[in-house]
Amino acid sequence: MLQMVWLIPALPLLGFVLLLLVGPRLGEPNSGRLATLMAASSFGVTVAMFFALLNREPEEREYVKTLFTWIPAGNLTVDFGFLADPLSITMALFVTGIGTLIHLYAIGYMHGDPKFSKFFLYLNLFVFSMLMLVLGSNMLVTFLGWEGVGTCSYFLISFWHTRDSAATAGKKAFVTNRVGDWGFMVAMFFTFQALGNLDYLHLKENAHSLSNTTAAAIALFLFIGAAGKSAQLPLYIWLPDAMEGPTPVSALIHAATMVTAGVFLMTRAASVLHVVPEIGTVIAIVGALTALFAATVAVAQNDIKKVLAYSTISQLGYMFLAVGSGAYVAAIFHMVTHAFFKALMFLGSGSVIHGMHNEQDMRRMGMLRKLMPVTAITFIIGWLAIAGVPPFSGFWSKDEILLGAWGKSPVLWAVGLVTALLTAYYMTRQVIMVFFGDARWESHAEEHGAHGDFKPHESPWIMLAPLVVLAGLAAVGGGLNLPFTHGTKLLEQWLEPVVGEFEHHSSVTAGGKFGLAIAATVASLIGIAVAYSIYEKKRRPAIEPEILARGWRYDEVISSFMGGPGRKLFEVTALADAKVVDGLVNKIGNDTQDIGNIIRKIQTGYVRQYAAGIGIGAVLLLVWFVSRGVL
Amino acid sequence: MVEVAVFVVAALIILVGAVGVVVRNHPVHSALSLVMTLFGVAVLFLALDAQFLAAVQVIVYAGAIVVLFLFVIMLLGVDKVESLRADRLGGQRPMAAVVGIASVGLLLAAILTGGERRVTGARTVTDPAAGGEENIKALARSVFSDYVFAFEATSVLLVVAVIATVMLARKPPKQHKDSS
Amino acid sequence: MLAVQTTPTWYLVLAAVVFAIGAVGVLIRRNPIIMFMCVELMLNAVNLSFVALSKALDDIAGQTVVFFVLVVAAAEVVVGLGIVVALLRRQPGATADDVATMKG
Numbered sequence: 001m002l003q004m005v006w007l008i009p010a011l012p013l014l015g016f017v018l019l020l021l022v023g024p025r026l027g028e029p030n031s032g033r034l035a036t037l038m039a040a041s042s043f044g045v046t047v048a049m050f051f052a053l054l055n056r057e058p059e060e061r062e063y064v065k066t067l068f069t070w071i072p073a074g075n076l077t078v079d080f081g082f083l084a085d086p087l088s089i090t091m092a093l094f095v096t097g098i099g100t101l102i103h104l105y106a107i108g109y110m111h112g113d114p115k116f117s118k119f120f121l122y123l124n125l126f127v128f129s130m131l132m133l134v135l136g137s138n139m140l141v142t143f144l145g146w147e148g149v150g151t152c153s154y155f156l157i158s159f160w161h162t163r164d165s166a167a168t169a170g171k172k173a174f175v176t177n178r179v180g181d182w183g184f185m186v187a188m189f190f191t192f193q194a195l196g197n198l199d200y201l202h203l204k205e206n207a208h209s210l211s212n213t214t215a216a217a218i219a220l221f222l223f224i225g226a227a228g229k230s231a232q233l234p235l236y237i238w239l240p241d242a243m244e245g246p247t248p249v250s251a252l253i254h255a256a257t258m259v260t261a262g263v264f265l266m267t268r269a270a271s272v273l274h275v276v277p278e279i280g281t282v283i284a285i286v287g288a289l290t291a292l293f294a295a296t297v298a299v300a301q302n303d304i305k306k307v308l309a310y311s312t313i314s315q316l317g318y319m320f321l322a323v324g325s326g327a328y329v330a331a332i333f334h335m336v337t338h339a340f341f342k343a344l345m346f347l348g349s350g351s352v353i354h355g356m357h358n359e360q361d362m363r364r365m366g367m368l369r370k371l372m373p374v375t376a377i378t379f380i381i382g383w384l385a386i387a388g389v390p391p392f393s394g395f396w397s398k399d400e401i402l403l404g405a406w407g408k409s410p411v412l413w414a415v416g417l418v419t420a421l422l423t424a425y426y427m428t429r430q431v432i433m434v435f436f437g438d439a440r441w442e443s444h445a446e447e448h449g450a451h452g453d454f455k456p457h458e459s460p461w462i463m464l465a466p467l468v469v470l471a472g473l474a475a476v477g478g479g480l481n482l483p484f485t486h487g488t489k490l491l492e493q494w495l496e497p498v499v500g501e502f503e504h505h506s507s508v509t510a511g512g513k514f515g516l517a518i519a520a521t522v523a524s525l526i527g528i529a530v531a532y533s534i535y536e537k538k539r540r541p542a543i544e545p546e547i548l549a550r551g552w553r554y555d556e557v558i559s560s561f562m563g564g565p566g567r568k569l570f571e572v573t574a575l576a577d578a579k580v581v582d583g584l585v586n587k588i589g590n591d592t593q594d595i596g597n598i599i600r601k602i603q604t605g606y607v608r609q610y611a612a613g614i615g616i617g618a619v620l621l622l623v624w625f626v627s628r629g630v631l
Numbered sequence: 632m633v634e635v636a637v638f639v640v641a642a643l644i645i646l647v648g649a650v651g652v653v654v655r656n657h658p659v660h661s662a663l664s665l666v667m668t669l670f671g672v673a674v675l676f677l678a679l680d681a682q683f684l685a686a687v688q689v690i691v692y693a694g695a696i697v698v699l700f701l702f703v704i705m706l707l708g709v710d711k712v713e714s715l716r717a718d719r720l721g722g723q724r725p726m727a728a729v730v731g732i733a734s735v736g737l738l739l740a741a742i743l744t745g746g747e748r749r750v751t752g753a754r755t756v757t758d759p760a761a762g763g764e765e766n767i768k769a770l771a772r773s774v775f776s777d778y779v780f781a782f783e784a785t786s787v788l789l790v791v792a793v794i795a796t797v798m799l800a801r802k803p804p805k806q807h808k809d810s811s
Numbered sequence: 812m813l814a815v816q817t818t819p820t821w822y823l824v825l826a827a828v829v830f831a832i833g834a835v836g837v838l839i840r841r842n843p844i845i846m847f848m849c850v851e852l853m854l855n856a857v858n859l860s861f862v863a864l865s866k867a868l869d870d871i872a873g874q875t876v877v878f879f880v881l882v883v884a885a886a887e888v889v890v891g892l893g894i895v896v897a898l899l900r901r902q903p904g905a906t907a908d909d910v911a912t913m914k915g
Binding site for chain 1: 720723726727729730733734737738740741
């Protein structure tokens with residue numbers, strides 16, 4: 001049964017190829033249905049794999065299916081293979097599951113778009129790449145998927161490429177990712193040099209034999225790659241701009257799947273981090289800082305999607321905080337719940353945008369819960385989950401992370417707590433601005449002149465159905481890993497074979513855990529209350545300082561550096577390339593030509609001179625023979 | 632004694648003829664000098680007991696080839712006198728001098744050092760030239776047994792040469808001006 | 812009388828001299844016909860040395876070679892003069908220096 005694991009990425013690949021060949025002919029909505037069918041079948045196969053693994057004993061839940069030897073180059077032998085173990089199947093489950101829901105949603109969202117079939121082409125290609133990433137049996141297959149998702153991200157962000165801002169955003173995402181990719185590659189080089197092999201299972205067995213410096217180098221460079229892909233400081237700048245892409249893209253790629261690739265990679269490298277916990281500390285600090293930083297910026301954003309973008313960065317920061325603290329199960333748990341509620345909220349915001357006829361500014365929304373009830377309810381469930389209100393899923397997963405952070409350092413825990421407060425605050429702000437309060441869109445109705453009586457409307461069922469499913473998952477997803485007894489910690493048991501030996505198990509007492517949980521809940525409630533009083537009750541003025549709205553001007557600093565001194569540096573390098581490298585090559589060519597021109601003069605065309613040449617040659621030969629005494 | 636005299640006289644004829652070929656202005660004079668040289672060589676062949684070759688030399692070389700030369704000279708009217716004053720290609724004369732002197736010098740050095748030992752090297756590998764039978768029989772035996780393949784090849788060569796020359800020296804075919 | 816004998820060396824020396832004269836002639840003369848005749852001179856010199864050596868080594872092969880050299884020289888003259896005819900027909904009064912189209 002498990003041999004069919006290759007089907008999981010193969011089905012979306014098939015969808016991609018089919019859409020490439022006949023997509024435009026299928027048109028709307030059949031191309032969308034085909035893509036969704038492929039994603040759904042992939043999900044079905046993944047579920048079958050899940051049960052197949054479940055059938056085995058925990059120690060034996062590792063299956064490697066090698067398709068062929070990809071690179072047989074002497075010492076380096078890289079197979080093209082898939083590893084089906086609890087971690088990869090978990091990732092594959094929510095990638096294909098949520099992917100299918102989003103495919104379905106997109107059929108409704110992209111209605112009327114002239115490039116309808118192309119969108120699904122890219123979506124299927126993305127799902128394929130992401131599955132290669134998570135199912136790869138070695139780093140290189142993961143890297144293949146890594147690059148693939150980066151490329152698809154570029155395609156999809158700049159899907160409406162006629163818009164300058166979209167095209168620029170796509171480029172920015174690709175280039176920033178590349179910096180991270182460099183880190184990944186260097187880590188692969190180190191790994192190969194130290195272990196002679198890029199296999200994950202091999203890495204898990206042998207990581208303990210790495211020297212401290214090598215392990216630190218590998219872990220650090222992998223983290224650079226992860227930081228690029230998962231938008232951590234300092235490489236997060238592409239994610240807010242990536243909101244230029246259609247909302248299903250934001251939901252799938254920039255909330256649920258691609259951005260989690262970095263967390264996945266670091267979890268795969270848990271064995272290496274185990275050797276050098278100091279690097280874990282670095283990761284945890286970066287994650288915590290990113291979480292806090294992004295939360296502060298989200299507080300002042302007015303675009304409905306930008307808030308969610310910064311929120312994603314912030315939640316990813318939490319995941320890295322967990323990874324750095326050795327709480328891998330918590331990181332994966334939060335990854336799964338985050339996928340549920342963040343995708344839900346993105347899709348919900350898409351529904352709002354759709355109903356508001358492409359309006360994205362929250363200041364022009366309000367009181368939408370009356371006109372879009374299903375969207376509103378599902379969004380609210382997502383809000384409760386992310387804010388960490390029990391018993392919704394976000395509460396349980398965030399709590400696990402905070403517990404892990406406490407085990408690493410109380411300071412980190414405090415940062416996490418403050419971030420939780422801010423998270424609750426800005427999400428409440430968003431919910432109030434969009435669904436409650438005054439119906440500010442009425443005053444802006446004239447701007448939508450041609451529509452006559454402008455009224456926001458609810459979205460079609462094809463967009464609402466995924467929202468409902470995701471809302472349900474966001475509500476009960478906590479059940480995956482309830483912390484009460486070992487028996488309820490389903491996810492932890494499931495992931496035991498992969499990360500169990502590297503997991504840092506908390507030594508906090510049950511009472512202590514309860515106390516921490518209370519603290520977290522209180523922080524969330526405070527955040528909600530403050531937001532409520534500012535935005536709904538209007539008791540206090542809004543705190544939205546401009547510096548936060550401009551993201552602490554980090555992006556601007558980078559742009560001015562790259563545009564100014566950075567550009568000068570690049571121009572010098574380009575000039576050096578043109579002058580030195582090209583100059584050298586050209587010089588060789590020119591010199592050859594000059595020498596040729598000189599030698600050419602020997603060919604005078606006069607037969608007698610050629611005869612003279614022959615004569616001289618014969619004389620020289622004679623000289624040689626006579627002097628050797630041969631003659 | 633007689634041999635020496637024959638040799639000296641023949642050598643003189645040859646050398647005068649050779650220099651004449653090179654030096655004379657008029658092509659016909661050069662051709663006649665060449666005939667002189669060829670006769671001298673034929674005489675030396677006789678002195679060296681190569682009677683058949685001497686005869687063939689006269690008949691083929693002097694009788695056919697030089698006549699062919701003369702035909703061409705007369706036919707094409709290249710009997711204009713060529714000026715030997717100056718050579719348009721500079722450096723050609725010195726080059727020629729070098730080649731000439733160097734080749735003579737080196738060949739003499741090769742021939743004269745080592746003396747008789749050099750000249751008389753390996754003994755007979757094919758039939759003896761003299762003594763056994765007549766020269767022509769010995770030569771015929773050699774050509775038609777050991778070197779029969781070369782003989783056949785040269786016959787092919789002659790045919791090919793004739794055909795080639797006919798093709799080369801043709802007047803170019805006239806173009807027909809009709810519609811085609 | 813002097814008891815001097817003609818040794819093969821004398822013939823070889825003579826052949827060498829004639830060969831050199833012929834070589835110089837090829838290099839010096841411009842008229843194609845005369846250049847050709849100088850080549851014939853060189854061939855004759857070689858023939859002479861072959862026959863001399865044939866006598867000296869008591870080997871008939873030397874004369875066989877001369878036989879073939881004669882044949883080939885004849886063929887060569889035929890073709891060569893054909894070329895000269897073709898050349899001079901197009902450009903009467905051409906010399907070896909006028910055939911310089913292979914100038915690089």
